[in-house]
Amino acid sequence: MEIILADKAGFCFGVKRAINTAFEAVMAGKVYCLGPLIHNPQEVDRLRKAGVETVDDFSTLKDGDSLIIRSHGVPPSILEQAKKQGLKIIDLTCPFVGKAQRHAEALSDEGYQVVVVGEKKHPEVQSIIGYAGKNAVVIENEQDVDDVKFQHRIGIVAQTTQSYSNFSEIVLKLLRISKELKVYNTICNSTTERQHAAKVLAKQVDVMLVVGGRNSANTSRLATICRQEGKPTHHIEVAGEILPEWFQGARRIGVTAGASTPDWVLNDVLERLRKNDISR
Incomplete structure (x- = not known):
């Protein structure tokens, strides 16, 4: 069974920038993020363990607390309100x-x-x-x-x-x-590149795996594109979701990942496939 990774897959530069900056910021103390920084539950949980707490609103935060504006950005009214509250803004809106x-x-x-x-x-x-x-x-x-x-x-x-x-x-x-x-x-260029690479790869394989958060718009769109090519496509978040029956009779398996999918999640999937460890 041949495993082929799409030419463009995984973190884009904007997400990498946001993740790295968040980890750097938390080294100085607790940091809050207005909504999940990116749409990947596994990476958001890793951030939480490091000290980045996701909040739905910032009304209870105190003057001087650090608040991350996530990669999706916020309306200007929200930004202005946070500044008036005296919060330290870390704006990680994707460029x-x-x-x-x-x-x-x-x-x-x-x-x-x-x-x-x-x-x-x-x-x-x-x-x-x-x-x-x-x-x-x-x-x-x-x-x-x-x-x-x-x-x-x-x-x-x-x-x-x-x-x-x-x-x-x-x-x-x-x-x-x-x-x-x-x-x-x-x-964005990264979106276009990932969609094109997924479409090209789907034409060449028997089965496609799309790795990333189910709440990720760009990852879900990759799965849609692969299905439109007429290939069985499975959208998974982690390697443990892989089922062996998906690959019966398949000789070539294609793998792609959304722009918010961290390398460690993608590598876990590739490792399991390459070890042919799909019987559990």
């Missing part, structure tokens, strides 16, 4: 998310109705919407376009982990109904 936020704010200032292509409930999308003005809307797919009454001037940005195909379909549909359209492709 690509920050770019989407700035484009959304600029489009709103220029008088465009901002459309964010992404998942309505995802924290990154909610952070971008906070910069996008009162008339901003979130569109998840092409069908959503029919349910919204748009203004004549539309400006578009994307959740950074969107698939290019979904983004382009929505842009083309809005192009047909708008009088003026301004588009910023804010899908």
Whole structure:
């Protein structure tokens, strides 16, 4: 059985930066993070053990406490509130998310109705919407376009982990109904590279394993892309979830991982597969 790892898989530079900075910050004392730093339960638990405590709100924190703004970013109102409370802000917003936020704010200032292509409930999308003005809307797919009454001037940005195909379909549909359209492709390079590598690999193997948090948008999208290639695809978080029946008759197994999947989790999966330790 041949095990093939996708050319691009695992942590992107933005996530690496956030994780490393969080571990450095906790060396000076306890640190709080507004929501999980990344969408990977195993790495978030490792951070917790090191002293990074995840909180849903910061109202009970004291003046001078350190608060991490996670990689997904937050709306400007939340950032301002934290500063007024006297918290020490460690802003680990992904640079690509920050770019989407700035484009959304600029489009709103220029008088465009901002459309964010992404998942309505995802924290990154909610952070971008906070910069996008009162008339901003979130569109998840092409069908959503029919349910919204748009203004004549539309400006578009994307959740950074969107698939290019979904983004382009929505842009083309809005192009047909708008009088003026301004588009910023804010899908991050790492996302595009990982999606392309997963698609290429899926064509070459019998079974695909996608490793990463089930709450990770970019990891779930990788699994969707692999399934669209017609290959049996299994989204797992850890090596212990692997089942031997998945590989019956398979000669080549492809493995990829989301941008929020740490190397140690991915390596555990690869080690188990390479040892052919899939009987438990």
